[in-house]
Amino acid sequence: MRLSRTFLPLLKETPKEAEIVSHRLMLRAGMIRQQSAGIYSWLPAGMRVLTNVANIVREEQNRAGAQEILMPTIQSADLWRESGRYDAYGAEMLRITDRHERDMLYGPTNEEMVTDIFRTHVRSYRAMPMNLYHIQWKFRDEVRPRFGVMRGREFLMKDAYSFDIDQAAAERAYHRMFVAYLRTFRRMGLTAIPMRADTGPIGGNLSHEFIILASTGESAVFCHKDMLDKPVPPADTDFMGDLAPIVDDWTSLYAATDEMHDEAAFAAIPKDKRVEARGIEIGHIFYFGTKYSAPMGAVVAGPDGTEVPVHMGSYGVGVSRLVGAIIEASHDDDGIIWPESVAPWQVGIVHMRPGDAACDEVVDRLERGLEASGRTVLVDDTDQRPGAKFAAMDLIGLPWQVIVGPRGVAAGEVELKNRATGERTTMGEAELMNRLASTAGATA
């Protein structure tokens, strides 16, 4: 792809309204544009990252046996009256009246609707375990939306809902999502720590928030230091097998948000292993039993023919929020540092002399070769000065940068820069292809 034909409106100035670094960098790197308070358009570079993030979420949901559906954004108020939440939900719910004066709303979440789908079509325990998810825009009318896509009003969320015959089966469903989340976030280069969360009137210990550490985090968090470098389960994990040992291992060390913090338990950890930091919530999994299935009549016949309300759980990932969270976790003074797995383009080619026949030829060949090997490539073929081109590549944060200039080309060489380490190496074209092709797909 050629920058000269790409809509990538970089800003020189730091936008005043942006309070945190991810918001600043997303605006400066031409990823988003605010349309109203807390409502954003995603420009091409932002859209590419959002798509990459959503695809990783989707792949890991599918791997764990969840099935993708798509529920609409606009819901009937009647469903929410059945669960009792229509009146209980506050001003954050965007309430709408249609032309026939029917009460509608823009869904802030989908427990009621998915329970309705289930009760309509499923009558027997044999259809379970079942986990239905969708990746859809939600709306929560925050009083004071801020921090860009981190706390927007219209936001993209993956929400999954599990249906099981009893609590033991629901626990297995919970474990599958727990493990899927570990893999999902790690694939985006994040160290997400599952922390016990409040279960409210449901009780039990089946509620975890997945938190990344960042100085701009919304809440204080506390955990054992060893949580920060635990390896996550591999891609060939058997999700139909027993995942309890993995979950037990991950929950054996102390990790809690402010809300659930236990000062005494934390003090029992060796001092050099105590981590106190701020955290950003990027996922939340929650078992809520028959909270919706009982009032809404989502019952199935068990093996003995008796009808029982199904046990449910819900599992959310903030997809649009993750784009901001990844930047919070991975940037420097020059701009964003994208992990390869979600980068808008994995390789940037800085074409130092567009129009120079020898350079053009090398750039064309590298672009075609890298794209053929499965890499996404952005070629800066503009007539900007070299310094501006280097700064742009660092600002938008492409993981690999290849510099092609006349002197190098005459010597049969190009330069490769690693955005994360800053390391620059001069090498021949063949070696470059070898290096970049050899790591393709390694992030999966």
Next chain:
Amino acid sequence: MRLSRTFLPLLKETPKEAEIVSHRLMLRAGMIRQQSAGIYSWLPAGMRVLTNVANIVREEQNRAGAQEILMPTIQSADLWRESGRYDAYGAEMLRITDRHERDMLYGPTNEEMVTDIFRTHVRSYRAMPMNLYHIQWKFRDEVRPRFGVMRGREFLMKDAYSFDIDQAAAERAYHRMFVAYLRTFRRMGLTAIPMRADTGPIGGNLSHEFIILASTGESAVFCHKDMLDKPVPPADTDFMGDLAPIVDDWTSLYAATDEMHDEAAFAAIPKDKRVEARGIEIGHIFYFGTKYSAPMGAVVAGPDGTEVPVHMGSYGVGVSRLVGAIIEASHDDDGIIWPESVAPWQVGIVHMRPGDAACDEVVDRLERGLEASGRTVLVDDTDQRPGAKFAAMDLIGLPWQVIVGPRGVAAGEVELKNRATGERTTMGEAELMNRLASTAGATA
């Protein structure tokens, strides 16, 4: 994928509320569930088709040089006041008041918002040609929504917007979308005919509706018979080259909707070449000049430094509507007949004796082999009777069906059925793999 673990709620009864065949079949095949009037959830099979359709649209937009963005569903009324459409748009616009009493709306289309994005970031003619598109949910509050996803209230649409320095350049942008649409619809197995459409006060001839013929179509259409079997431009068409000859060729034969019909011109066609039918609109392309850019101040400096309002066009495809339209065009008494390119699964394996070790082994091997070759596969591993299994495969319309039973397996054979022709052929496993693998990707 195993049917026993797939949420595919088939209906035996024909739903009474469904007036047209696509609506009936989508409900019976477990593709959608109505949540409110004109508002649907997409269940797994439906979601897979919707995704396939959207991806073909996306690939052809990208090929034609359009860039994907994503604008939000909720818009500020202020933008629409700038264009004068906020008051002009009738009751179909879903108007919303947020918690701060601001007037918002659920976007029925995005001319205003995309013009706002453009005017904010683009100042020079050198950024053009530019074409920005998104695939996003829209809402139009139809008085009487019907025909399932064909005329819903919440619907998925691809809308692209082109920006050019003058009318001649805008015409070239129009040609690119014209050719992209020919390719898009043909890849879905559709014969879409571009028909001149009303340009209203803009005038000129740069407005075409893309129509497929179907007895349930909403309007009468008239065209020259040769329009029905014209080959579409190939994948390697140079979209930056001159596409006028292709467009001229496609517009040289008579084709018009009721609205634009010219009885005299139609009568001049040889009698055996006149086609009178009913049609379904699946796309619409439209040049509207400076209609939005002038009032909204979207101006750029031309080569001589003079500021001029940009010339724009818009290009819509009804993505969710297409799922219904494809069924209207391709079904029989037994159910849907999916083209391979959009089928929820390309191959269905009817496992006649789950639990029989020899059959299990063949089914497992075929499933793995076909999936490795890039095919999507659904294995019916349920304990339904054979007749019910065959009927289900035909109802959900999988293009290729492989029957694996104990007698065949003992003889080293399986049976392959072509859903479209009904042809059944017995062959060895190796030959089957050869046949199905050899056509993979041929639809692209």
